[in-house]
Amino acid sequence: SYVLTQPPSVSVAPGQTARLTCGGNNIGANSVHWYQQKPGQAPVLVVSDNSDRPSGIPERFSGSNSGHTATLTISRVEAGDEADYYCQVWDTESDHPDVVFGGGTKLTVL
């Protein structure tokens, strides 16, 4: 089955740029979606289809996807961005479509 690999943690100072990666075999051929989960809350979609931003999500959130790595970039990081972030794809190469989540990255704002 398809595996998505995320670093367990990333730390960044306020105002700096955070880059959260999601690795997978030829992930660039997939559409990658990113979810933010703050403590005690349900996940929220922050980037869809590699780089689209849903209504209400700040422009500071952007995404890219190429080769074997997708990246969620958060510019001008704020304390309120501290959360767990999950990438997600559909594995269409298995016998039946399967949803795959990465293990998640905890973003700490120093």
Add this chain to the structure above:
Amino acid sequence: EVQLVQSGAEVKKPGESLNISCKGSGYSFTNYWIAWVRQMPGKGLEWMGSVYPGDSDTKYSPSFQGQVTISADKSISTAYLQWVSLKASDSAMYYCARHEDIFDPWGQGTLVTVSS
């Protein structure tokens, strides 16, 4: 506003059965899949399976096939996640989410605790 509202927290004993629910509003419930996602304490998100309320078509993750039953009642815009015999290892937060390719929005979650 598109919204999914889940049933409340449950405390059960091993071997008991359980049915939790997810009610959709603000959109055509029959036209979107509803997924169930497990999150064990301190862990990540795991897709369990999905139901299409329009025709009750269901798809399961191989990891959860045979362990749970996912269903929907389109007449009341509600999806269900059912266990016949709970285990302590079923203790987790369970989320429902509307989806096509993307999961959006999500319900608020239902905490299930299984303990003797």
